[in-house]
Amino acid sequence: MEATSNGLTKGAWTAEEDSLLKQCIDKYGEGKWHQVPLRAGLNRCRKSCRLRWLNYLKPSINREKFSTDEVDLLLRLHKLLGNRWSLIAGRLPGRTANDVKNYWNTHLSKRHELCCSSKMKKKNITSPPTTPAQKIEVFKPRPRSFSVKNACSHLNGFPKVDVIPPCSGLNNNNVCESSIICGEDEKNYESVYKNLMDKDNMWLKSLLESQEADALGPEATTIENGATLAFDVEQLWNLFDGETVELD
Amino acid sequence: MDNSAPDSLSRSETAVTYDSPYPLYAMAFSSLRSSSGHRIAVGSFLEDYNNRIDILSFDSDSMTVKPLPNLSFEHPYPPTKLMFSPPSLRRPSAGDLLASSGDFLRLWEINEDSSTVEPISVLNNSKTSEFCAPLTSFDWNDVEPKRLGTCSIDTTCTIWDIEKSVVETQLIAHDKEVHDIAWGEARVFASVSADGSVRIFDLRDKEHSTIIYESPQPDTPLLRLAWNKQDLRYMATILMDSNKVVILDIRSPTMPVAELERHQASVNAIAWAPQSCKHICSGGDDTQALIWELPTVAGPNGIDPMSVYSAGSEINQLQWSSSQPDWIGIAFANKMQLLRV
Numbered sequence: 258m259e260a261t262s263n264g265l266t267k268g269a270w271t272a273e274e275d276s277l278l279k280q281c282i283d284k285y286g287e288g289k290w291h292q293v294p295l296r297a298g299l300n301r302c303r304k305s306c307r308l309r310w311l312n313y314l315k316p317s318i319n320r321e322k323f324s325t326d327e328v329d330l331l332l333r334l335h336k337l338l339g340n341r342w343s344l345i346a347g348r349l350p351g352r353t354a355n356d357v358k359n360y361w362n363t364h365l366s367k368r369h370e371l372c373c374s375s376k377m378k379k380k381n382i383t384s385p386p387t388t389p390a391q392k393i394e395v396f397k398p399r400p401r402s403f404s405v406k407n408a409c410s411h412l413n414g415f416p417k418v419d420v421i422p423p424c425s426g427l428n429n430n431n432v433c434e435s436s437i438i439c440g441e442d443e444k445n446y447e448s449v450y451k452n453l454m455d456k457d458n459m460w461l462k463s464l465l466e467s468q469e470a471d472a473l474g475p476e477a478t479t480i481e482n483g484a485t486l487a488f489d490v491e492q493l494w495n496l497f498d499g500e501t502v503e504l505d
Numbered sequence: 506m507d508n509s510a511p512d513s514l515s516r517s518e519t520a521v522t523y524d525s526p527y528p529l530y531a532m533a534f535s536s537l538r539s540s541s542g543h544r545i546a547v548g549s550f551l552e553d554y555n556n557r558i559d560i561l562s563f564d565s566d567s568m569t570v571k572p573l574p575n576l577s578f579e580h581p582y583p584p585t586k587l588m589f590s591p592p593s594l595r596r597p598s599a600g601d602l603l604a605s606s607g608d609f610l611r612l613w614e615i616n617e618d619s620s621t622v623e624p625i626s627v628l629n630n631s632k633t634s635e636f637c638a639p640l641t642s643f644d645w646n647d648v649e650p651k652r653l654g655t656c657s658i659d660t661t662c663t664i665w666d667i668e669k670s671v672v673e674t675q676l677i678a679h680d681k682e683v684h685d686i687a688w689g690e691a692r693v694f695a696s697v698s699a700d701g702s703v704r705i706f707d708l709r710d711k712e713h714s715t716i717i718y719e720s721p722q723p724d725t726p727l728l729r730l731a732w733n734k735q736d737l738r739y740m741a742t743i744l745m746d747s748n749k750v751v752i753l754d755i756r757s758p759t760m761p762v763a764e765l766e767r768h769q770a771s772v773n774a775i776a777w778a779p780q781s782c783k784h785i786c787s788g789g790d791d792t793q794a795l796i797w798e799l800p801t802v803a804g805p806n807g808i809d810p811m812s813v814y815s816a817g818s819e820i821n822q823l824q825w826s827s828s829q830p831d832w833i834g835i836a837f838a839n840k841m842q843l844l845r846v
Contacts, residue, residue, distance in 0.1 A: 337631070337638045338659050347681075393630070395661070397677040398714040400704055403758035 266300045270309055274299060278306055279314055287315075312355045319351030323360055331357060332365065519845040520814075523561055523570040527551055529836040531558075533587040534826040537601050539617050543829060545570070546603055547841050548584035550821075556580045558587065558605065560615060560622075563843060565829060570843065575620035582607040585640060591647035592828075604667075606640040610655050612667060626670050630655065630663040642685045647734075649691040656683035662696055664708065674708060681724075687732040687740070697727035697742050703753065717758040718751070720744050731775045735782035743772045743787075750775055750787045752799065765797050767810055773820060774835075779827035786833055788820030794835050794844065814844055 266274075281297035287310070290303040299306060312318075323331070327349055334345045342354035342361075349357060531548035542564035549556045560576035563569070590602035600616035602625070612625040629637040638659035646652040651668040662678040665671070679698035686696045692708040701720035707713075717740075720727055726745040733739035739762075740753045750765040750772055770790035778784035788794045795810035822836035833844045 337636055341659070344660065344681075393672045393675045395675045395677060396711040398704075398706060398710075398712055400702070400714045400716050402716040402719075 264300070265302050265305075267305075270313075274301070275309070275314060278309060282310060282314075312353050317351055318353060318356075323352075323364075327352070328360075328365070331361065335361065335365075521563070521568050521570050521843045523547075523572070523841045523843075525549070525559065525839050525841065527557070528839055529841055530821055531584040531587040531605070532822050532824050532834055532836050532841060533589050533603070534824055534828065534832075534834065535589040535601050535603075536592040536828045537589075538828065539601075541571075541573070541617070543826070544589070544601060544615070544617075545834065545841070546587045546589065547836065548580060548587055548605065550583045552583075554581055556583045558584060558603075558613075561841070563832075565832065570841075573617070573620075576615055576617065576622055578613070578622045580605060580607065580611075582639075586642045588643070588645050591645055591650045593647055594650035604643065604645060604653060606643045606655055608639060609637050610640060610643060610653070610665065626667070628665055628667075628670060630657075630661070630665075630672055630675060641683060644686050644688050644694070646688045646691060646694075648688070652688075652691070654686045654688065654694050656686040656696055658682040660698070662686055662694070662706070664694075674711065676706060676711065676714075678704060678706065678714065681726070684726065684728050685730040687730045689732050689737050695730060695732060695740065697730040699724070699726035701725050701727060703727060703730065703740065703742055705755065715758070717755055718742065718753050718761065719759065728773075729775055731777050731785070733777045733782055733785075734779065735777070739777075739782070741775050741777065741785055743775055746771050748772060748789065748791075750785070750797075752785075763799060763808060765795075765808055765810075767795060767807075768793060770819075774823035776823050776825040776833070778830065779825055780830040786823060786825060788816075788823040788835055790819045792816045792818055792820060792837070794820055794823060794833065796833075796846065812846075816840075816842060 277297045277299055278293070281293055281299075285292075285296060290307045293299070293303055293306045294301055297306070301309075330349060331345060334348055338344050340358075340361075342358040346352050346354040346357045525547060527549040528551065529547050530550035531546075533546045535544035535546070537544065539562070541562040543562070545561040545563055546558055547561060548558050556579070558578055558580045560573045561570050562573055584605040584607050586606045588604050590596075590604070594602065596602065600614040600623075603613045603615055605611045605613070610628040610630075612628075614623045614625050616623070629635070631637045638657045638661075640655045640657050643653060643655040646654070651666055652673065653665045653667050654662055655665065656662045656678070660677055660679050660681060660683060661675055662683055663675045664673040666673045678696050679700045679702065681699035683696050683698045686694055688694045689705070693705065694708075695703060695705045695717075697703050701722075701724050702716050703718040704714040704716050725747070727742050728745055729743050731741045733741070738754050738756060740755065742751050742753065743749070744751065748766060748768040748770060750768075751761045752763040752765065754762045765785075765787065768787065768789040768791050772787050772789040774788045776786050778786070783799045784796060785799070786794060786796045792815055794814040794816065796812045797808060798811045800808060816835060816837045817840065818838045820835050820837045822834075824834045826832045826834065831846045833846060835842050835844065
């Protein structure tokens with residue numbers, strides 16, 4: 258066992274460590290990883306504990322050899338999805354993304370290259386009448402969320418917060434929380450709306466129009482909205498407006 | 506539409522049924538009126554490679570639906586969605602274009618005069634494979650009708666230019682399977698996914714998407730998305746195994762403006778009224794099709810539907826005809842039924 262500069266253990270897990278982690282999760286359930294090292298009495302960081310559990314110790318993991326059916330499915334899914342291991346693992350019950358990737362790299366990647374090159378030759382003769390996509394740049398847009406809930410879920414990763422604010426104060430608290438957590442997202446909130454509003458779309462025009470309606474206090478609209486599900490869009494827009502102002 | 510309709514219609518006069526030889530799922534109304542009536546496409550739902558698309562003709566005056574056997578054709582796998590080209594699509598030939606999703610996005614030209622169906626194109630969005638990850642749904646942009654967006658179990662949405670048969674953009678839109686996609690305007694679309702989120706995308710900013718709703722229980726898949734074409738502030742979505750129709754206002758992200766909870770079992774399909782911004786229809790496993798009028802302010806006990814129709818079994822599909830807005834089509838078991846609103 259090695260130790261890092263901050264005194265935490267690195268490297269391979271021992272059987273004792275595995276058993277401590279197992280006992281801890283049996284007792285407290287899965288999650289709240291920041292509390293796990295302390296509860297389990299492990300000199301490991303929470304990320305290490307989480308990965309050890311999800312990739313090796315979790316009882317639902319199938320540690321048997323890959324069956325021929327599984328290999329067949331893996332081959333076909335890989336053909337469809339490429340190296341998107343967690344997506345593939347999602348369709349192979351009991352297999353983790355890590356297992357799937359390792360299996361692919363040790364057993365199948367060579368075979369894959371071979372069959373691919375032979376198929377390329379064949380393809381010229383019996384090409385299916387599909388229009389293949391050529392040179393597509395695949396974008397991965399970063400999702401931006403206005404979600405109150407999302408701000409809370411970010412919090413789950415932070416050690417000192419383990420209580421979800423009580424319902425009564427939910428809305429106000431969350432506005433504050435999102436401004437703390439999403440410090441660097443502040444600009445995003447703003448830019449999304451600027452972005453949406455800059456464009457001369459029909460629906461955005463109507464947004465702008467309703468924005469001109471006079472403002473109600475954000476707290477008041479929040480409560481109203483939550484309590485009555487009022488279908489009054491102007492109030493909702495104001496709520497939104499109120500939120501962005503607060504973030505600025 | 507029907508001037509001779511008497512004031513009081515009996516049930517049989519408000520519904521027309523078509524019995525198919527096989528279970529039906531996908532269904533679409535054409536915006537064109539042909540010589541024999543309004544055209545409808547229905548797709549079989551057989552757990553098999555061999556499936557079929559049948560073209561039907563509906564005459565609202567005589568209240569009859571008849572199949573056009575010459576225009577029936579084979580389709581590989583059950584079509585997950587069918588859609589006729591929007592009326593804005595100008596084409597040199599008189600035929601109607603039909604798109605279908607499944608193993609690929611396919612375009613077909615239906616020509617009633619010559620009684621032929623021509624496959625126009627088979628569009629594959631994968632650059633690495635001769636296969637394409639299964640497509641769960643698609644939507645045809647009616648403002649920019651050369652543009653069509655598909656969504657897939659591989660987490661992507663693909664925007665096609667169908668005139669050139671090329672991919673305009675492909676986006677990794679979600680963290681899990683994308684179940685449905687809907688256009689808002691020429692360059693803005695939204696999608697729902699098994700990751701439980703509704704996201705809006707703008708083709709002018711491909712670096713970002715905006716999450717406007719997330720299912721309350723994390724990772725409860727969202728199955729369908731309907732964008733209100735009469736008032737683009739509103740969208741409707743449904744959750745897996747839920748009796749709720751969730752109504753969203755894009756200006757009030759995260760918080761639904763209404764939840765319609767009068768179905769007794771899971772909701773399977775939703776459609777906004779083509780001619781009114783306040784009406785939406787939903788169909789579900791409780792065999793009911795409910796039409797809702799969204800109130801300005803909901804009462805304390807929730808919202809009741811304005812009309813209820815009971816079908817013979819679980820309703821799997823629901824489309825509201827935009828060329829004949831007084832007709833709604835539903836599919837259940839082996840039947841397609843047209844209901845007069």
